[in-house]
Amino acid sequence: MGNREQFQSELNQIKEEIIKLSTASEEALMQSIDALYNLDVVLAEQVLEHDKEIDRRERVINDKTILLIAKQQPVATDLRRLVIALQITNDIERMADNAKNIAKSTLHLGEDHHLSIHQGIKEMRDMAIDMNHTAMHAFQYEDISIAGKLSEMDDKVDKLYEGIIHDLLSETATNPEKIQYVMQMAFSARYIERFADHITNIGESILYLVKGESFKLN
Amino acid sequence: MITAEKPLQRKQSDPQPASSIIETRHLIISYGPTVAVDNVSLLFRKNSITALIGPSGCGKSTFLRSINRMNDIIPSARYEGDIIYEDVNLLDKNIDVTALRKEIGMVFQKPNPFAKSIYNNIAHALKFYNIKKKKKLDELVEDSLRKAALWDEVKDRLHDSAYSLSGGQQQRLCIARTLAMKPNVILLDEPSSALDPIANAKIEELIIQLKKHYTIIIVTHNMQQASRISDETAFFLNGHVIEHGETNQLFMNPVQKETEAYISGKFG
Numbered sequence: 389m390g391n392r393e394q395f396q397s398e399l400n401q402i403k404e405e406i407i408k409l410s411t412a413s414e415e416a417l418m419q420s421i422d423a424l425y426n427l428d429v430v431l432a433e434q435v436l437e438h439d440k441e442i443d444r445r446e447r448v449i450n451d452k453t454i455l456l457i458a459k460q461q462p463v464a465t466d467l468r469r470l471v472i473a474l475q476i477t478n479d480i481e482r483m484a485d486n487a488k489n490i491a492k493s494t495l496h497l498g499e500d501h502h503l504s505i506h507q508g509i510k511e512m513r514d515m516a517i518d519m520n521h522t523a524m525h526a527f528q529y530e531d532i533s534i535a536g537k538l539s540e541m542d543d544k545v546d547k548l549y550e551g552i553i554h555d556l557l558s559e560t561a562t563n564p565e566k567i568q569y570v571m572q573m574a575f576s577a578r579y580i581e582r583f584a585d586h587i588t589n590i591g592e593s594i595l596y597l598v599k600g601e602s603f604k605l606n
Numbered sequence: 607m608i609t610a611e612k613p614l615q616r617k618q619s620d621p622q623p624a625s626s627i628i629e630t631r632h633l634i635i636s637y638g639p640t641v642a643v644d645n646v647s648l649l650f651r652k653n654s655i656t657a658l659i660g661p662s663g664c665g666k667s668t669f670l671r672s673i674n675r676m677n678d679i680i681p682s683a684r685y686e687g688d689i690i691y692e693d694v695n696l697l698d699k700n701i702d703v704t705a706l707r708k709e710i711g712m713v714f715q716k717p718n719p720f721a722k723s724i725y726n727n728i729a730h731a732l733k734f735y736n737i738k739k740k741k742k743l744d745e746l747v748e749d750s751l752r753k754a755a756l757w758d759e760v761k762d763r764l765h766d767s768a769y770s771l772s773g774g775q776q777q778r779l780c781i782a783r784t785l786a787m788k789p790n791v792i793l794l795d796e797p798s799s800a801l802d803p804i805a806n807a808k809i810e811e812l813i814i815q816l817k818k819h820y821t822i823i824i825v826t827h828n829m830q831q832a833s834r835i836s837d838e839t840a841f842f843l844n845g846h847v848i849e850h851g852e853t854n855q856l857f858m859n860p861v862q863k864e865t866e867a868y869i870s871g872k873f874g
Contacts, residue, residue: 392872395871461829461830462870463829463857463858464858464866464870466870467858600859
């Protein structure tokens with residue numbers, strides 16, 4: 389196998405591991421929201437535990453990427469491919485941290501409250517997961533037209549977030565005793581909104597890869 | 607006889623842009639029926655380092671050698687177009703090639719010191735230019751060796767054979783010999799490809815330092831070297847310049863797909 393084939397093979401492996409890591413972060417979000425709606429502290433604890441594995445996998449991908457830069461000293465698009473691999477892996481790890489924070493909110497609320505969870509949270513989650521699929525599709529095929537869609541998707545998540553916060557503030561005014569619940573709901577909505585922001589960062593990384601210059605999607 | 611006082615005879619050509627020192631205009635170089643350099647127009651800025659890159663046989667060395675008329679020794683070599691150096695067309699048949707090579711010096715891939723002492727490697731050329739007083743020679747030898755970052759390593763053994771030096775030191779001696787002629791431009795043809803990484807690093811540091819006082823054009827097969835030391839890079843392919851621009855831009859985001867493929871190791 390020549391140098392070039394070796395480089396391509398290792399690059400493809402890194403890419404595959406990144407896509408798998410994003411699936412793991414997405415699962416963490418799914419489980420953390422499930423735990424929140426079902427007041428499932430056991431599942432919330434599992435999300436916290438799985439996050440350590442996501443952190444470990446992030447370090448493995450980073451080490452492989454840095455080693456490949458050192459060994460092959462790539463330039464131009466190949467160099468950008470590896471630079472964005474580091475950025476995207478970091479974003480995915482931060483996405484998982486947000487899922488972990490939602491799980492922590494579930495633990496704060498505990499099992500014995502009798503409050504319904506705002507339906508908008510589920511809607512935000514679905515949007516964020518849709519965004520993640522879009523981002524990974526764009527990443528896999530290095531397709532900037534797909535990556536560009538993330539901007540509009542993120543705007544919808546932001547709007548939904550604002551709506552939820554508005555509802556929660558109204559609730560505090562009428563039911564001040566619900567402050568703990570309201571805070572954890574607001575935090576959770578904020579964590580999904582941040583989750584989506586990191587996906588938008590992934591879109592920006594793909595634009596940088598293809599165009600060679602920085603773009604803002606949000 | 608050529609003397610040190612005899613400058614390159616200047617016959618005005620079309621003026622160049624102010625910041626440039628050398629400009630080729632539609633330069634074509636052929637060896638018999640083979641066109642090695644095909645319609646190349648490039649501009650070299652004063653006190654800058656330009657790297658010429660490209661696969662073997664792309665014409666970059668032929669182009670470099672044409673700048674101080676080294677190709678003249680090949681009987682079948684023919685030129686068309688212009689090479690303008692400080693408003694003089696170097697392809698003018700009346701050009702004094704020896705005077706030209708004083709102003710535009712060249713260092714080759716393999717170190718080629720004379721079979722003489724370290725001191726005489728430099729003094730020999732100076733004597734040729736009628737500098738014979740020992741004090742003056744001593745001064746110029748030291749000055750050249752200092753500029754080539756070799757003085758500290760050889761000052762106590764100036765009369766040892768140049769062949770006693772390591773490959774990297776021999777190459778710096780060759781650079782010192784070129785500097786002794788007080789050139790404006792230095793052409794380097796893969797100057798460190800035969801050297802180990804430490805010697806290579808010293809040559810690269812030296813080239814960067816020399817930029818303050820000289821204009822440097824370097825042919826290199828080492829992409830990392832080109833990206834580390836040069837301000838501008840020109841990519842040659844099949845005798846044409848495919849892309850020429852700032853090195854940072856060319857190595858981070860080349861415009862032409864052939865450039866991207868070459869610098870990424872996809873061919874060559």
